[in-house]
Structure formats: structure tokens, C-alpha cells
Amino acid sequence: MTNTQFGEECDIVAVLTPKPGKLDRVAELLTKLTACVKKNEPGVLSFHLYKDFDRETGQEELVLVEKYVNKEAYDLHAELPDFQAMHATFRSEELMAKPILIKSVKPLVGFERS
Numbered sequence: 001m002t003n004t005q006f007g008e009e010c011d012i013v014a015v016l017t018p019k020p021g022k023l024d025r026v027a028e029l030l031t032k033l034t035a036c037v038k039k040n041e042p043g044v045l046s047f048h049l050y051k052d053f054d055r056e057t058g059q060e061e062l063v064l065v066e067k068y069v070n071k072e073a074y075d076l077h078a079e080l081p082d083f084q085a086m087h088a089t090f091r092s093e094e095l096m097a098k099p100i101l102i103k104s105v106k107p108l109v110g111f112e113r114s
Helices: 023-040 071-079 081-092
Strands: 010-016 044-054 059-068 101-105
Touching: 010 071, 023 044, 023 059, 023 081, 059 071, 071 081
Parallel strands: none
Antiparallel strands: 010 059, 010 101, 044 059
């Protein structure tokens, strides 16, 4: 899908695996970030957090599905102070069981109802 004003949209899926007992804290930080993104980042078209359970590892995961007007909007998002502060907290509080998996994806088929 192409937006002629901004260029190609950028779709991101991030999988976060908190340490046992830390999922609520990570979700709290992401909820706070979501409010900041909604208020301050018009280049973010959608930003949704989901909870998942990895049957192989037995760990709960958080899956963040993001859509940006273009790659530049995604790059800006990663540079903003709120984003950087959240990641600093992830590190200082040692919240993650493993590194965050980030994938840039392209839609193949699907639909949305309004």
C-alpha cells in the first residue's frame, strides 16, 4: 500500500518476552508509551498491544503491532525521549527474558472493517 504524500507505509511487529512476574510492569510501561505516541506522533497510524502465550517456552509474551506512515516516522519514534526512557527502564529493572524481536512486515492479504 502506498501513500503518495509520505511514501510507503511501514508495518512493525515487536515481540517482547518479559521475565516471569514482570509482564504487568512491561505492559504498564507500554501503556504509558501508547498514550505518548497517540498524543505526540501523528506519523503513527496504529499502535496495538496484544498478550500471547508461547506454548514452546511456557512464557507469556507481549506483541506490539505498529503502523507508520513511512520509515521516517518509525525512525523518529525510536529516537523520541519517551521511547528511549522506556527502553532504559527495561534495562535498569532487568525486565526482559530475551532481546525484543522486531520485524518489519508487509501485508499480503486481509481487511479492516470500520
